[in-house]
Amino acid sequence: MSDQTRIVLVGSTGLIGRAVIKEAVGRPSVHLVAVARREVPLPKGARMELLLSDTEHWPDAIAAGRPHTVVIALGTTIKTVGGDKAAFRAVDHDLVLQCAAAAKSAGARQLIVVSSVGAQFASKNFYLSVKGEVEDKLAKLHFDRLDIIRPGILRGHREGPPRRAERWGMLFSPLVDLLLVGPMRKYRSAKAADLAQVILTLAGNKQRGRLVLEHDDFGRILRRG
Incomplete structure (x- = not known):
């Protein structure tokens, strides 16, 4: 279909990536292309492309996806990498x-990136400082449209070894919220499925500019969508 939005998804094996794949099922306006290092379990009814390659070849895979919009949902934790800040x-x-530079080179007009609430280059928190640094550098790539998603604690089922802190956070987050x-509302938790709907609603938006979206913005977008 000529009016489809071609979305290339990077980070398809993570919590948000898998939610985007699931929520894209049954959306005829979306043509989803997932880029990953390994096979991704697909939900029933999924109609999409899956491009597998090592990360060093991801720029080629992104270009092959001929994206209108690129979604980057990549991320790890300090604990996962054993405290290695370089990793x-x-x-x-x-x-x-x-991946963002590859998206620009591939002609994508829109970039949607999952960051974190509190992201700020000047933060004393290493995690938030890196997230803020990345946000600043993404703005300098001058996409027609840049959407930065800043969720709090993410709720949803993760594959792989459980992250204890996140497990407790998800358990108590409805009360803490x-x-x-x-x-402080911006620090409220968010369901991965809700964020996936937000991302798919934003994808293909023709308005230009840089938007930073936090908790209350998610609700407004979901109500509009």
């Missing part, structure tokens, strides 16, 4: 920027 930056900084009011 963390290799994914959350280097690989994200590599009630205490987060006013300016």
